[in-house]
Amino acid sequence: MPEEEANLTISYVDLGVTDQAVLKVATGLLAKHNNLQVNILNKENIDGQVVIVDVDNPDGRAFYNQFNARSGRGLLLLSNNALSEHRYPVLCKPVRVQTLRDVIYDLYNDLKIVTKTPAHPTNQTQAVSTSTASVTKNVENNTIVIVAPPVQDAKALENNLFFVLLKAQTEQQCMQVFCPPHSPLFLDPKKGIVATSVSRENLRKMTHGEAVVTSSTKLSETDVEILAKGQLIIPFTSVLWSAAVYGSQGQLIPTHKSDVPVRLKAWPNLSRLDFQPIHMTLTTIMTSQSLSLQDIAQRFQIDWDTVAGFYNACFATGLLLINPVQPAPTMPSVSKEVATKSSLFSKIAKRLKLS
Structure with a gap:
């Protein structure tokens, strides 16, 4: 069943030509398979709902260090190194189209206001019925x-x-x-x-x-x-x-x-x-x-x-x-x-x- 149509804006900081090309293909797949229309903003515009940053480059590192985690926007980090980062997703370069598409879609869902169903039943009667005890x-x-x-x-x-x-x-x-x-x-x-x-x-x-x-x-x-x-x-x-x-x-x-x-x-x-x-x-x-x-x-x-x-x-x-x-x-x-x-x-x- 197709997903609800929506719009998402993406900014990027210090991305190389190859990564920009991969991003363009990934957004095309999102439109085709997830019915998600993505607008990649101009290089100078960093106000996107999701920002993709190459932290191996000076401008990208500076943006990452100054990014406000409470801004309500998503941040995706790209690096040649396998960084252990608890706050934001990290993709180890070279970036793959399918993986980038999946991560962007996850970030999009994070930005949506949704009612999440608990992973475990909170009602004790239900919980006991599924217990191994x-x-x-x-x-x-x-x-x-x-x-x-x-x-x-x-x-x-x-x-x-x-x-x-x-x-x-x-x-x-x-x-x-x-x-x-x-x-x-x-x-x-x-x-x-x-x-x-x-x-x-x-x-x-x-x-x-x-x-x-x-x-x-x-x-x-x-x-x-x-x-x-x-x-x-x-x-x-x-x-x-x-x-x-x-x-x-x-x-x-x-x-x-x-x-x-x-x-x-x-x-x-x-x-x-x-x-x-x-x-x-x-x-x-x-x-x-x-x-x-x-x-x-x-x-x-x-x-x-x-x-x-x-x-x-x-x-x-x-x-x-x-x-x-x-x-x-x-x-x-x-x-x-x-x-x-x-x-x-x-x-x-x-x-x-x-x-």
């Missing part, structure tokens, strides 16, 4: 009794993208990951990047477990550097987080247990991550007290898959304290200073009295 109804207090599923071994999780990403991060190993029918992901956890030509929608399918990992191959850093050319560069942490939160399928990291108290030591940077309101609730719960995952799911009646996915994401990004020891209360340093001063004044007073 064992669920029974407690008639006496009208609550749901949630029992976590058994933890699978690492071998059984080889087809799950999150656990493949976690392994790559743990071993600091570059990898190529296949999730047919989509294009592969090229991972470099040391540089903190994922390079791919998949569209945002297809990447969402991969991180949400709708496309399983069929195989993964180890690569060298040089391999990834070469394969990243022409690809969209995404922060490794962003993909890892989404794959954990939405694709863990109720499975905890092997050797981790649901009955051990945990606590968040810091808030996730949710402004840069894919999250739902329930994850804000979990963050509040897990920063204020130490509870086991089983207790969290049961006491607050939260779908087990949501609890497990959030736990995996927080552990993978270094935000968790497992079985934390509560620190002993300490007196503020100000009180100690006051006590010291009082003791000193007392000694002086005694000496004056003696004299």
Whole structure:
């Protein structure tokens, strides 16, 4: 079904002749396949709804550094290097027509005012019905009794993208990951990047477990550097987080247990991550007290898959304290200073009295 017809203006800063030609072809494809009419503004006009900037050149770098992220406009960066940028999409040159078209269309959708459907059901009745946990109804207090599923071994999780990403991060190993029918992901956890030509929608399918990992191959850093050319560069942490939160399928990291108290030591940077309101609730719960995952799911009646996915994401990004020891209360340093001063004044007073 064709998309609704609309107009989009694009400006560019410091783009070479070849990249300008690629942009023109990409906008033609948007008009043909997405019914999106794009107007590429003159070089001097930088007021487009989307601005494409080559940050390898001085003017492009200057524009990028001064760009107002709150301007309501989209920004796309082009570079010869695989930059890890959390705020704006990055394309590693040479730019490919299809990849550029997909990214522009994603930016266009970002600019539209739309009502997004949550990735996870917020209604607890719906959530429980899709959970992998064992669920029974407690008639006496009208609550749901949630029992976590058994933890699978690492071998059984080889087809799950999150656990493949976690392994790559743990071993600091570059990898190529296949999730047919989509294009592969090229991972470099040391540089903190994922390079791919998949569209945002297809990447969402991969991180949400709708496309399983069929195989993964180890690569060298040089391999990834070469394969990243022409690809969209995404922060490794962003993909890892989404794959954990939405694709863990109720499975905890092997050797981790649901009955051990945990606590968040810091808030996730949710402004840069894919999250739902329930994850804000979990963050509040897990920063204020130490509870086991089983207790969290049961006491607050939260779908087990949501609890497990959030736990995996927080552990993978270094935000968790497992079985934390509560620190002993300490007196503020100000009180100690006051006590010291009082003791000193007392000694002086005694000496004056003696004299």
